[in-house]
Amino acid sequence: MARITGVEVVDVRFPTSRDRDGSDAMNPDPDYSAAYLVLRTDDGPDGHGLVFTIGRGNDVQVAAIRSLAPHVLDRPVPETAADLGALYRELVGDSQLRWLGPEKGVAHMALGAVVNAAWDLAARRAGLPVWRFLAGMSPEEVVGLVDFRYLSDALTPDEALAVLRAAEPGKAGRAAALERDGYPAYTTSPGWLGYPDAKVEALTRQALADGFDMVKLKVGGDLADDVRRLRLVREVVGPDVRVAVDANQRWDVGTAIGWMRELAPFDPYWVEEPTSPDDVLAHRAIADALRPIKVATGEHVPNRVVFKQLLQAGAVDVVQLDACRVGGVNENVAILLLAAKFGVPVCPHAGGVGLCELVRHLAMFDFVAVSGTTDDRAVEWVDHLHEHFTDPAVVRGGRYVAPVAPGFSAELVPATLADFRYPDGPVWTELEAR
Amino acid sequence: MARITGVEVVDVRFPTSRDRDGSDAMNPDPDYSAAYLVLRTDDGPDGHGLVFTIGRGNDVQVAAIRSLAPHVLDRPVPETAADLGALYRELVGDSQLRWLGPEKGVAHMALGAVVNAAWDLAARRAGLPVWRFLAGMSPEEVVGLVDFRYLSDALTPDEALAVLRAAEPGKAGRAAALERDGYPAYTTSPGWLGYPDAKVEALTRQALADGFDMVKLKVGGDLADDVRRLRLVREVVGPDVRVAVDANQRWDVGTAIGWMRELAPFDPYWVEEPTSPDDVLAHRAIADALRPIKVATGEHVPNRVVFKQLLQAGAVDVVQLDACRVGGVNENVAILLLAAKFGVPVCPHAGGVGLCELVRHLAMFDFVAVSGTTDDRAVEWVDHLHEHFTDPAVVRGGRYVAPVAPGFSAELVPATLADFRYPDGPVWTELEAR
Numbered sequence: 001m002a003r004i005t006g007v008e009v010v011d012v013r014f015p016t017s018r019d020r021d022g023s024d025a026m027n028p029d030p031d032y033s034a035a036y037l038v039l040r041t042d043d044g045p046d047g048h049g050l051v052f053t054i055g056r057g058n059d060v061q062v063a064a065i066r067s068l069a070p071h072v073l074d075r076p077v078p079e080t081a082a083d084l085g086a087l088y089r090e091l092v093g094d095s096q097l098r099w100l101g102p103e104k105g106v107a108h109m110a111l112g113a114v115v116n117a118a119w120d121l122a123a124r125r126a127g128l129p130v131w132r133f134l135a136g137m138s139p140e141e142v143v144g145l146v147d148f149r150y151l152s153d154a155l156t157p158d159e160a161l162a163v164l165r166a167a168e169p170g171k172a173g174r175a176a177a178l179e180r181d182g183y184p185a186y187t188t189s190p191g192w193l194g195y196p197d198a199k200v201e202a203l204t205r206q207a208l209a210d211g212f213d214m215v216k217l218k219v220g221g222d223l224a225d226d227v228r229r230l231r232l233v234r235e236v237v238g239p240d241v242r243v244a245v246d247a248n249q250r251w252d253v254g255t256a257i258g259w260m261r262e263l264a265p266f267d268p269y270w271v272e273e274p275t276s277p278d279d280v281l282a283h284r285a286i287a288d289a290l291r292p293i294k295v296a297t298g299e300h301v302p303n304r305v306v307f308k309q310l311l312q313a314g315a316v317d318v319v320q321l322d323a324c325r326v327g328g329v330n331e332n333v334a335i336l337l338l339a340a341k342f343g344v345p346v347c348p349h350a351g352g353v354g355l356c357e358l359v360r361h362l363a364m365f366d367f368v369a370v371s372g373t374t375d376d377r378a379v380e381w382v383d384h385l386h387e388h389f390t391d392p393a394v395v396r397g398g399r400y401v402a403p404v405a406p407g408f409s410a411e412l413v414p415a416t417l418a419d420f421r422y423p424d425g426p427v428w429t430e431l432e433a434r
Numbered sequence: 435m436a437r438i439t440g441v442e443v444v445d446v447r448f449p450t451s452r453d454r455d456g457s458d459a460m461n462p463d464p465d466y467s468a469a470y471l472v473l474r475t476d477d478g479p480d481g482h483g484l485v486f487t488i489g490r491g492n493d494v495q496v497a498a499i500r501s502l503a504p505h506v507l508d509r510p511v512p513e514t515a516a517d518l519g520a521l522y523r524e525l526v527g528d529s530q531l532r533w534l535g536p537e538k539g540v541a542h543m544a545l546g547a548v549v550n551a552a553w554d555l556a557a558r559r560a561g562l563p564v565w566r567f568l569a570g571m572s573p574e575e576v577v578g579l580v581d582f583r584y585l586s587d588a589l590t591p592d593e594a595l596a597v598l599r600a601a602e603p604g605k606a607g608r609a610a611a612l613e614r615d616g617y618p619a620y621t622t623s624p625g626w627l628g629y630p631d632a633k634v635e636a637l638t639r640q641a642l643a644d645g646f647d648m649v650k651l652k653v654g655g656d657l658a659d660d661v662r663r664l665r666l667v668r669e670v671v672g673p674d675v676r677v678a679v680d681a682n683q684r685w686d687v688g689t690a691i692g693w694m695r696e697l698a699p700f701d702p703y704w705v706e707e708p709t710s711p712d713d714v715l716a717h718r719a720i721a722d723a724l725r726p727i728k729v730a731t732g733e734h735v736p737n738r739v740v741f742k743q744l745l746q747a748g749a750v751d752v753v754q755l756d757a758c759r760v761g762g763v764n765e766n767v768a769i770l771l772l773a774a775k776f777g778v779p780v781c782p783h784a785g786g787v788g789l790c791e792l793v794r795h796l797a798m799f800d801f802v803a804v805s806g807t808t809d810d811r812a813v814e815w816v817d818h819l820h821e822h823f824t825d826p827a828v829v830r831g832g833r834y835v836a837p838v839a840p841g842f843s844a845e846l847v848p849a850t851l852a853d854f855r856y857p858d859g860p861v862w863t864e865l866e867a868r
Contacts, residue, residue: 026529027529031530053530053533057533059501060501060544061534063493063497064494064540067493094490095463095488096465097491099464100491100495100539100543101539102711103712104539105534105541106498106540107539150686150713153686153688153716254586276584276739278537278736278740281743282587302736305713312715
């Protein structure tokens with residue numbers, strides 16, 4: 001029986017703040033980073049996982065992942081849904097580590113990286129990309145992945161089974177359609193807050209030429225700037241392309257409503273992260289005031305308990321799950337099932353380091369085996385840093401191509417690990433020497 | 435001008451799991467620990483702070499505190515409310531570190547330790563215990579400590595000012611009353627889940643003899659055990675002593691309501707942490723179903739945004755702030771002001787390592803300068819590990835004695851730092867050698 005024989009964790013950082021890629025109203029100078037994990041085995045493939053951060057503190061995230069090593073070292077390589085459910089439950093159930101959350105922040109993201117690396121390992125051994133590996137599980141196996149603690153007032157195991165069983169007919173056809181046509185994407189590349197208008201305009205035209213029918217702009221820095229940029233983009237794309245805006249948590253309730261009313265003439269499709277990701281009641285108040293503009297959030301929602309409340313309260317119109325914020329695939333399956341129960345579309349957050357690579361698997365699993373539809377759904381696409389991955393995300397004609405390589409696509413190429421290691425990789429020592 | 439010249443962080447752990455002190459339904463074997471921080475200065479006293487954890491992961495917490503050192507190293511020693519507000523805002527505003535929360539978990543607790551150490555420093559320089567240092571600030575200065583982001587739909591700066599101004603009359607008299615009579619306490623010492631009935635009974639009798647009029651039991655492991663223990667304690671204390679129960683997040687909504695209905699015949703005063711600390715809507719459902727039994731929570735509530743919602747939703751009857759879970763004194767001042775605005779009593783969480791030492795300052799400030807009352811209020815008291823502190827909390831006749839030593843009472847005695855350092859202190863090397 002193959003075993004996990006090593007846990008390697010590396011602090012990888014990209015000096016993205018030099019170009020203001022990724023700049024928004026809350027995050028003016030991110031250095032996109034990954035706390036990167038490899039589970040070594042004594043037989044067969046290794047497993048890869050990561051936590052995306054934006055620079056400082058990536059070392060703390062590395063320490064948190066290392067603290068979980070005793071749970072996986074010398075463990076048999078997980079192969080089945082039951083193995084992956086057991087590992088997740090053991091990690092969530094570590095009562096001493098639980099104190100550091102519970103189920104939120106640095107400790108929870110570390111747990112998610114270990115769970116995701118275990119999924120990478122299991123899917124590689126099965127010879128399948130994670131989306132196909134997941135979609136091949138029975139409804140009972142999928143339900144067994146989920147921790148229903150704190151969910152039962154909104155979703156019971158029986159209700160989750162019913163959601164999955166309803167999606168059984170047509171699974172093979174939808175998987176084939178994905179391999180043929182891909183999955184809808186939208187692009188944030190034109191809209192970073194630090195870009196000048198000419199760059200926004202050129203990138204928006206490029207997005208149309210590339211086949212996208214939805215783009216997203218960062219807002220929340222300066223109202224006059226936002227009005228000017230949104231008008232510009234709306235003029236470029238015409239009335240039929242969706243234009244979402246993203247405030248990255250800048251506002252209180254009153255400001256969110258007032259600001260968005262100024263942007264409403266340009267028909268924004270959704271407003272993303274209008275306020276604190278913890279604030280269910282504020283999202284409900286904002287959603288009630290702004291309809292038909294949709295309210296979206298999720299990339300910083302800490303766990304399934306907060307997603308549950310956002311859905312129970314009717315506070316979100318779009319669920320933006322994140323591959324690395326919560327407890328890995330298992331908790332994201334819970335979030336997909338909750339969203340399906342409440343009939344709310346899931347449009348995963350991506351960008352960053354590796355998020356496009358990872359979330360496409362979750363969206364495709366949702367289409368094949370949970371919601372059964374791509375209506376009102378699209379995965380975020382930001383076209384940078386993909387060259388660092390061995391199985392990079394590919395978007396063609398405005399759609400994510402279905403991945404075929406076995407695993408979860410989180411593996412970094414060896415040269416990247418050598419060059420961008422912080423603080424001692426050559427990229428950083430050279431920057432330091434300037 | 436005095437400056438901060440060093441940031442020392444130590445991993446301190448006590449092997450408490452050997453005696454099942456601190457055992458509850460979610461935390462069967464805690465090793466009470468502290469990620470302990472000293473801010474060294476080049477002139478005058480040093481500042482001390484800590485994060486309480488229960489063992490594994492304390493090293494991650496240490497790493498998180500160390501990551502904040504650049505924000506305080508070489509900084510002038512904070513002396514005024516404005517200095518302390520500026521430091522807090524700078525730490526919360528570090529956008530790269532914010533990604534690790536935001537404002538929750540390991541990263542936020544680290545920030546809280548630094549803020550609290552800065553308060554210790556400032557109060558020592560002022561020659562006052564923190565409760566008197568805080569109570570001596572003007573309403574305007576206190577409001578300046580608070581980050582109102584995400585609060586304005588429930589509490590504006592003007593409303594906070596009005597709360598504080600209404601408490602101005604009688605401040606001196608209330609401070610004098612505290613120094614004469616102390617502040618109400620209740621005791622959890624009899625009620626740890628791992629204790630046999632005879633020990634529970636003996637400790638309950640001792641609590642009465644010591645002058646307490648309120649005790650607390652851990653519940654949520656086994657219903658028959660809980661019924662038997664609660665009946666036992668109620669028989670010992672009679673009808674007039676309050677008996678609270680604490681489920682430490684064990685339950686979903688339905689289980690919480692059903693379980694507490696079985697305990698209702700024994701007149702529990704409050705149920706604490708019936709479910710996930712993130713679940714505002716669940717707390718509301720439980721509170722609605724169980725009245726007149728009160729619902730209490732807070733020791734794991736991650737920040738002021740979740741406290742705000744618990745109050746807005748009418749989901750809690752008792753706010754249990756924690757000195758080390760949120761962003762230090764500044765965020766706890768926000769929580770005290772929110773609770774006062776909504777007319778909900780604050781009964782701080784204590785126990786652990788140093789929590790009794792710290793929270794007494796906050797409760798006393800609340801009495802003197804915010805709520806102006808001790809009605810329906812009491813600070814938790816657990817009588818262990820106090821001997822490790824230079825200014826230990828003292829409870830006499832069921833009341834906390836008002837601290838008089840300058841500072842925030844977080845300083846550990848040198849012998850403790852040497853003996854309990856993990857993993858290389860002699861206490862741990864000897865345990866390891868057995």
